Amino acid sequence: MSIPLPRGPRPAAPSPASTALTFAWRAVLKFRHVPEQLFDLVMTPIMFTLLFTFIFGGALAGSSTAYLQWFIPGILVQTTVFNTVYSGMGLSTDLSKGLFDRFRSLPIWSLAPFAGLMAGDMLRHTIAGAIILGIGLGLGYRPEAGLSGILGSWLLLMAVGFGWGWIFIVLGLVLRTPMTVMTLGFAVLFPVTFASNIMVDPATMPGWLQAFVAVNPISSMTTAMRSLMAGTAALPEIGLALLSPALLTLALAPLVLWLYRRK
Amino acid sequence: METDLAIRARGLRRAFGNLKAVDGIDLDVPRGMIFAILGPNGAGKTTLLRMLATLTRPDDGTAQVMGHDLARHPERVRAAIAMTGQFASLDEDLTGHENLVMLARLWGFGWRAGRGRAAELLAAFDLSDAAKKQVKDYSGGMRRRLDIAASLIVTPGVLFLDEPTTGLDPSARAGVWRLIRGLAAEGVTILLTTQYLEEADQLAGRIAVIDHGRKIAEGTSRELKAQTGSGMLHVTPLDPGNRQIALGLLGEAAQSDPEGGRISVPVADDAEASAHLARLAEANIRLAEFSLGAPSLDEVFFALTGREAA
Numbered sequence: 001m002s003i004p005l006p007r008g009p010r011p012a013a014p015s016p017a018s019t020a021l022t023f024a025w026r027a028v029l030k031f032r033h034v035p036e037q038l039f040d041l042v043m044t045p046i047m048f049t050l051l052f053t054f055i056f057g058g059a060l061a062g063s064s065t066a067y068l069q070w071f072i073p074g075i076l077v078q079t080t081v082f083n084t085v086y087s088g089m090g091l092s093t094d095l096s097k098g099l100f101d102r103f104r105s106l107p108i109w110s111l112a113p114f115a116g117l118m119a120g121d122m123l124r125h126t127i128a129g130a131i132i133l134g135i136g137l138g139l140g141y142r143p144e145a146g147l148s149g150i151l152g153s154w155l156l157l158m159a160v161g162f163g164w165g166w167i168f169i170v171l172g173l174v175l176r177t178p179m180t181v182m183t184l185g186f187a188v189l190f191p192v193t194f195a196s197n198i199m200v201d202p203a204t205m206p207g208w209l210q211a212f213v214a215v216n217p218i219s220s221m222t223t224a225m226r227s228l229m230a231g232t233a234a235l236p237e238i239g240l241a242l243l244s245p246a247l248l249t250l251a252l253a254p255l256v257l258w259l260y261r262r263k
Numbered sequence: 264m265e266t267d268l269a270i271r272a273r274g275l276r277r278a279f280g281n282l283k284a285v286d287g288i289d290l291d292v293p294r295g296m297i298f299a300i301l302g303p304n305g306a307g308k309t310t311l312l313r314m315l316a317t318l319t320r321p322d323d324g325t326a327q328v329m330g331h332d333l334a335r336h337p338e339r340v341r342a343a344i345a346m347t348g349q350f351a352s353l354d355e356d357l358t359g360h361e362n363l364v365m366l367a368r369l370w371g372f373g374w375r376a377g378r379g380r381a382a383e384l385l386a387a388f389d390l391s392d393a394a395k396k397q398v399k400d401y402s403g404g405m406r407r408r409l410d411i412a413a414s415l416i417v418t419p420g421v422l423f424l425d426e427p428t429t430g431l432d433p434s435a436r437a438g439v440w441r442l443i444r445g446l447a448a449e450g451v452t453i454l455l456t457t458q459y460l461e462e463a464d465q466l467a468g469r470i471a472v473i474d475h476g477r478k479i480a481e482g483t484s485r486e487l488k489a490q491t492g493s494g495m496l497h498v499t500p501l502d503p504g505n506r507q508i509a510l511g512l513l514g515e516a517a518q519s520d521p522e523g524g525r526i527s528v529p530v531a532d533d534a535e536a537s538a539h540l541a542r543l544a545e546a547n548i549r550l551a552e553f554s555l556g557a558p559s560l561d562e563v564f565f566a567l568t569g570r571e572a573a
Contacts, residue, residue: 003387003442005418005449011371022368026354026361033356033397098352102413105316106369107342262320 016109023116027123040086041128045079049135052199060200065140072136072143073225074198076153077218079132080125080161081193085185087121088168089178096177104260114256118165125161129154145231152228156241160221163245166252173259198222217244268327269294269421269452270315275324277310284310286476287324292421292454292469297447299467300456301560307476308456309349309425315454316346316423329420345414346423351406352413355399359390359409362398363416370416384412388442404435411442422446424455428462440466460560470560474568488557490566495556496536499525501549512542530555 014022031037049071052060057067094100094113103113133141133150143149168185175181195209196202196218202210213219224241227233270292277285285307292298300308313319315328317337326333329343346352353362360381367377385394388408393401401409407427414422427443428436443466447453457463463470464484472480472487480487500509503524510517510526517528530536536555543550558566 003415003445003449004383005415005446005451007418010417011373011376014369014371019369022365025368026357026365029361030354030356033358094354097355098348098350099354101313101318101346101348102352102366103369104318105341105344105346106366107338108369112369 013107016112016115019108019112020115020119023113024119024123026116027120030120031123031127037086038127038131041083041124042079042131044082045075045128045132046135048078049075049132049139053139056199068136068139068141070201070226071199072133072141073153073229074196074222075136076129076132076157077160077222077225078193078198079128080157081164081218082186082189083124083128084121084161084165084168085182085189086124087117087165088172088181088185090120091117091169091172092175092178092181095172110260111253111257114169114260117169118162121161121165122158125157126154129157143229145229149229149231152233153225156221156224156228156238159242159245163248166248166256169256170252170259173256192216193218196222217241220244267294268292269296270298270326270328270454272315272326273324275311275314275326276322277314277319278322283476285314285321288473288476288478290326290471290478292452294420294452295447295450296468297443297453297455297466299463299470300454300473301458301460301463301470301564302456302473303458306473308473310476311473312346312423312425312454312456316344317341318346343420344423345416345419345421347410347414347425347427349425349429351398351410353398353406353410356397358395358397359385359401359405360394362409363413366413367416372416380416384415388412402435403431404438407431407435407439408442411439415446418449419451421452421454424453426456426458428457428459436462460564464560472564472567480563480567484560485557487560487563490563494530494532494536495527495558495562496530496539497525497527497552497554497556498540498543498550499552500543501551505548508546509543509548512546512548513539525552529558 052071053064053067057064057071061067061070100113104110145152168181171181171184175184195212196216197213198218202213205213220240221244224233224237227237268291270290272288272290275285275288275290276283288311300311302308310319314321315326315333317333317340321333328340331339331343333340354365357365363381363384364377367380368374372380382391382394385391388411390405390409390412393405398406398409411424411427424443428439431439440462443453443455455466467484469481469483470487471478480490482490498509500506506519506524506526510519513526513528517526519526528539530539533555540553
């Protein structure tokens with residue numbers, strides 16, 4: 001058996017951008033080979049959209065169509081935040097299968113695998129968001145700001161996905177199995193997204209809950225989404241929405257690096 | 264720093280909580296050699312390998328790999344090594360070809376060159392037919408071959424193989440052995456771990472036996488066998504009915520192999536072996552086969568550790 005072992009000079013080390021691009025390519029390939037994962041990403045939000053719009057919509061907003069205007073920007077935030085759980089599960093799987101060991105034994109920028117993970121997430125968030133928005137438009141949702149509103153919302157969603165994604169990268173690194181990541185992830189995210197202004201106007205909630213909803217970063221992100229879609233977004237609103245993604249990135253990116261090197 | 268050692272380790276230690284996984288190991292691995300780390304499950308083999316591959320940080324001790332210091336220049340060590348872990352470190356959702364292209368890209372190949380390198384490796388590893396199949400549909404042997412191919416995108420100075428044949432059937436194992444020998448013939452230093460004594464015996468130029476995180480013996484297979492100080496006489500009576508009589512004649516240390524009908528007895532030298540054979544001839548026990556051999560590594564392991572190998 002003859003094994004081709006090149007003797008000449010090796011190619012120059014790839015740039016961080018090229019490395020991240022390679023990881024993003026991997027994410028695209030995964031979509032191609034495992035299209036079922038789309039089902040995981042959009043099943044819950046589609047179910048929520050249909051249930052809330054047709055069952056509660058009339059009672060909450062007078063009509064299903066009126067409720068859609070309120071609900072779609074919020075469910076987009078919830079979808080994005082929920083889907084960060086899957087990236088933590090993916091990381092946990094890579095770690096348990098030893099694939100990350102191979103990445104770590106390569107002479108590449110040590111955060112590159114995470115940048116790649118993030119790049120894959122951005123793609124996932126975009127696809128899931130597009131599906132939910134498409135269903136919303138089909139049911140009669142009409143963003144007043146049109147295309148520019150959609151674009152602005154997309155950028156905000158990317159920031160949300162990026163910032164909140166760090167939480168599940170940390171959990172993916174710390175927890176032993178992908179199942180634990182999922183169970184813990186949803187146990188936290190379900191109450192946090194419900195105790196916000198995504199589904200209903202908090203005006204009828206008890207005072208203590210209203211206080212929580214007011215400081216819940218999910219609420220400020222949802223409010224900013226609604227304003228962007230309506231074309232009424234003001235800078236402070238956007239700034240407030242970006243606060244939690246920015247803080248999470250600043251706090252957790254160094255932690256991820258530390259956890260990763262400590263292993 | 265040029266040296267004729269591919270790996271030089273001194274006093275490597277790593278504990279996980281109370282468990283001293285590696286408890287002060289020195290290692291000198293010459294360049295171009297197949298070096299085996301032999302030990303039972305939980306002996307510390309994997310931890311030792313992971314430390315040398317920069318994946319686990321030592322608590323104490325120093326090591327140089329291909330002349331680069333593990334603690335000071337881990338990135339240079341990474342550029343000089345490749346590691347194939349115990350569990351196939353591949354993306355199961357991707358095809359074999361895509362896995363290799365991804366790794367080639369991470370080594371700095373362009374898309375076109377990366378695809379070329381991937382195809383070349385798949386052909387060399389007899390995987391061209393499976394190039395477009397997802398890795399999850401590969402057999403154990405194919406997976407392992409792809410995993411080793413993934414470590415050869417560029418030519419490594421040292422290739423670490425953690426239990427390269429564990430869980431493989433005999434023919435897949437033979438395939439991996441051929442591969443390892445072929446790589447060594449090309450000048451790649453190979454440090455492998457194994458729990459199979461036969462594997463170390465077959466492949467390795469030198470063997471370090473480790474147990475409970477410590478090195479308990481090191482040498483060539485022949486040297487390790489010599490440490491037990493005796494050989495074995497094996498005889499197979501022509502008439503199976505004579506087995507019990509032969510066992511009695513050969514003394515208390517004789518043991519019968521239940522399947523093959525072979526009887527083995529330790530002997531100090533060839534004179535003692537001749538005496539045994541003469542006794543059987545006197546009793547008119549004809550032999551189908553007899554041989555005198557060095558003890559197996561199983562027996563060596565037992566002699567060194569006082570317990571059976573896992």
